[in-house]
Amino acid sequence: MSMKIGQAPFTKRVSTSLQDSFMREAVSSAQGRLTGVREQIIDELGNWEEWRELSAAIRKHTIDHLDYYLYELSENVIKRGGNVYFAETPEEANQYISSIITKKNAKKVVKSKSMVTEEIGLNHALKASGCEVVETDLGEYIIQLAEDPPSHFLAPALHKNRDQIQEVFRTKRGYANSSNPEELTAFAREQLRNEFLSADIGITGCNFAIADSGTISLVTNEGNAEMVTTFPKTQISVMGMERIVPTWKEFDIVVSMLARSAVGQKLSTYVSTLTGPKAKDEMDGPEEFHLVILDNGRSKMIGSEFQSALHCIRCSACLNVCPVYRHIGGHAYGSIYSGPIGAVISPILGGYEEYKELPYASTLCSACTDACPVKIPLHELLLKHRQNIVEKEGGAPLPEKMVMRAFKLVTSSAKMYQFSVKSASFVSRSFLKGENMTSGPFSLKEWTRTRDFPAPSNDSFRDWFKNRSKGGSAF
Amino acid sequence: MKVSLFLTCLIDVFSSEIGKDTVELLEKLGCEVDFPEGQTCCGQPAYNSGYIKEAKETMKHMINTFRHADYVVSPSGSCMTMLKEYENLFMDEPEWANKAEELSNKSYELTQFIVEVLDIEDVGARYEGTATYHTSCHMSRLLGVDESPLTLLKHVKGLHVVPLPFKQDCCGFGGTFSVKMARISEQMVDEKVHHIKSTEANVLIGADCGCLMNIGGRINRLGNPIEVKHIAQILNHS
Numbered sequence: 172m173s174m175k176i177g178q179a180p181f182t183k184r185v186s187t188s189l190q191d192s193f194m195r196e197a198v199s200s201a202q203g204r205l206t207g208v209r210e211q212i213i214d215e216l217g218n219w220e221e222w223r224e225l226s227a228a229i230r231k232h233t234i235d236h237l238d239y240y241l242y243e244l245s246e247n248v249i250k251r252g253g254n255v256y257f258a259e260t261p262e263e264a265n266q267y268i269s270s271i272i273t274k275k276n277a278k279k280v281v282k283s284k285s286m287v288t289e290e291i292g293l294n295h296a297l298k299a300s301g302c303e304v305v306e307t308d309l310g311e312y313i314i315q316l317a318e319d320p321p322s323h324f325l326a327p328a329l330h331k332n333r334d335q336i337q338e339v340f341r342t343k344r345g346y347a348n349s350s351n352p353e354e355l356t357a358f359a360r361e362q363l364r365n366e367f368l369s370a371d372i373g374i375t376g377c378n379f380a381i382a383d384s385g386t387i388s389l390v391t392n393e394g395n396a397e398m399v400t401t402f403p404k405t406q407i408s409v410m411g412m413e414r415i416v417p418t419w420k421e422f423d424i425v426v427s428m429l430a431r432s433a434v435g436q437k438l439s440t441y442v443s444t445l446t447g448p449k450a451k452d453e454m455d456g457p458e459e460f461h462l463v464i465l466d467n468g469r470s471k472m473i474g475s476e477f478q479s480a481l482h483c484i485r486c487s488a489c490l491n492v493c494p495v496y497r498h499i500g501g502h503a504y505g506s507i508y509s510g511p512i513g514a515v516i517s518p519i520l521g522g523y524e525e526y527k528e529l530p531y532a533s534t535l536c537s538a539c540t541d542a543c544p545v546k547i548p549l550h551e552l553l554l555k556h557r558q559n560i561v562e563k564e565g566g567a568p569l570p571e572k573m574v575m576r577a578f579k580l581v582t583s584s585a586k587m588y589q590f591s592v593k594s595a596s597f598v599s600r601s602f603l604k605g606e607n608m609t610s611g612p613f614s615l616k617e618w619t620r621t622r623d624f625p626a627p628s629n630d631s632f633r634d635w636f637k638n639r640s641k642g643g644s645a646f
Numbered sequence: 647m648k649v650s651l652f653l654t655c656l657i658d659v660f661s662s663e664i665g666k667d668t669v670e671l672l673e674k675l676g677c678e679v680d681f682p683e684g685q686t687c688c689g690q691p692a693y694n695s696g697y698i699k700e701a702k703e704t705m706k707h708m709i710n711t712f713r714h715a716d717y718v719v720s721p722s723g724s725c726m727t728m729l730k731e732y733e734n735l736f737m738d739e740p741e742w743a744n745k746a747e748e749l750s751n752k753s754y755e756l757t758q759f760i761v762e763v764l765d766i767e768d769v770g771a772r773y774e775g776t777a778t779y780h781t782s783c784h785m786s787r788l789l790g791v792d793e794s795p796l797t798l799l800k801h802v803k804g805l806h807v808v809p810l811p812f813k814q815d816c817c818g819f820g821g822t823f824s825v826k827m828a829r830i831s832e833q834m835v836d837e838k839v840h841h842i843k844s845t846e847a848n849v850l851i852g853a854d855c856g857c858l859m860n861i862g863g864r865i866n867r868l869g870n871p872i873e874v875k876h877i878a879q880i881l882n883h884s
Contacts, residue, residue, distance in 0.1 A: 185827075532822070556696075567696070579697075625859055632658060
């Protein structure tokens, strides 16, 4: 599995999702809950706009000087005895990681939650090389057993209910108890404990790397990242090349913005920070540490109109407020990166050919832009994609191009416009049923499936205005 | 005070009543209303579909049409948001930059104009009923006008305004989205109508014709007895 999920075309994915009433209910209630707690914690903090400004400035500065900070980070990781590998493509990243697996003769890998390893399809690559991979974040553990892709950045199993989870545990792991969440969690905990103890290598993602100390940070609410990074002798962390902050001072701010925006917490239950392999005088930590820094299309965003999308801290606040995401859920996006930020970055990382519909899966209501803690103008970036598809990619359908060309002609000429308004009114009358259109022609057919379309006014505002200014009565 | 009305294409075609109420309301409040006949559309349908070049031709036409105006007022938050954006869009075109900026600076959404420029909160309207108000996305988030309509409605005699749950959620219109992504759009509007019904209001008020057309279309189809009104129709009612 890689960034792309499923083979079905966009419209099919959407209709499948819209029919999944359980998923829709789960997403809707999660959105309600998360948005509520987020608003509370924001109010409690106070001066939210100033915090956003500051966080946006930190992210912008870092990305503007990404080459400098990446160099500093890699120097510091090496200084602390770690290894750094820059991977341009998912294949390079997977090959590097597989080579460590082979060298260590590893049979089992435990992983903490990581979107970037989903992006490169790491689990698939490792399995192919004969190594067992176990996800240890509870949500990831569930969807790994269910062989499902994640549907949300932070709550990957959001689309599954407890009965479905009970069934997955029963068929895949011989679970014999009820669907009570506590019993389910206790079972997973017991299962995972054995996995931690028998793993050869721990693989993690990276929420933020701190350049001036060569530190990797991981944010969890389950503590599984501690286990992944302390039990196995070898640790590999994979990060997108933008996931970096200059110093601990900036880290302090962005990690708090992440927890507040993601789940309405002041700070996540665990914030693990790891600096290189175990030193001589240290009690625990891995003996060997590798940091894989992934490009996979990110560097082409630098200097482009989409650079600000690299500011993203993957908090998923934009998913949690998006009304489109609420109805179609994560899988309909066809990419592990869903919601508004997914609709922005998936076409960049995966190409327009694969993801050309996503920029249109938005009403441009800008709820996402408002929610973003680092002020990414998400709805404007979606608009830029649309512009690119029209102007550069030639991807817009011909009828749409013709309509827009006609729009330009009509609306940039007073005469043409007034003539068209009159004709539209005349033509649409033939489709009317009473005062409304209940079954429209052409593209209005879709609109009128479940909604009426209004009839044009019987009288003209223009005539009314002209008459009264002449002193005549209005009709 | 002389005010030039930007009617918007939706009102031009579908709701002449809203245009008339807007004119009468502004006149009642002491404005002299001018209607530049050359006006067409703000350009948003093309702009939001990614056809920026085409949209800019329309925008240039609008800039010229409203060149003479002291104030441009429109009964549509979304179209006004587009007009306000002109100054950013023409920033790098010396021939148009100043003119675009001028237009953006003198343009106001109707309720914003009444509260902020005319400094009036009670327009002397009367409307009997229980209403709920739909907060449109562009008007509240991008134009930053969210209090003015509620302030004005609060002073309408006989009108009881009840809050709309999940008011921050988009109704699913989104211009061409409502046709291009109709299957998603219809779910969004259905949810919106569900929330409106839950308020037990008999009138839904809004300040954007696109949203009202969408929500009203769904309300009609369901056969609900909820009236859908533009805020100008309420404020001009006595």
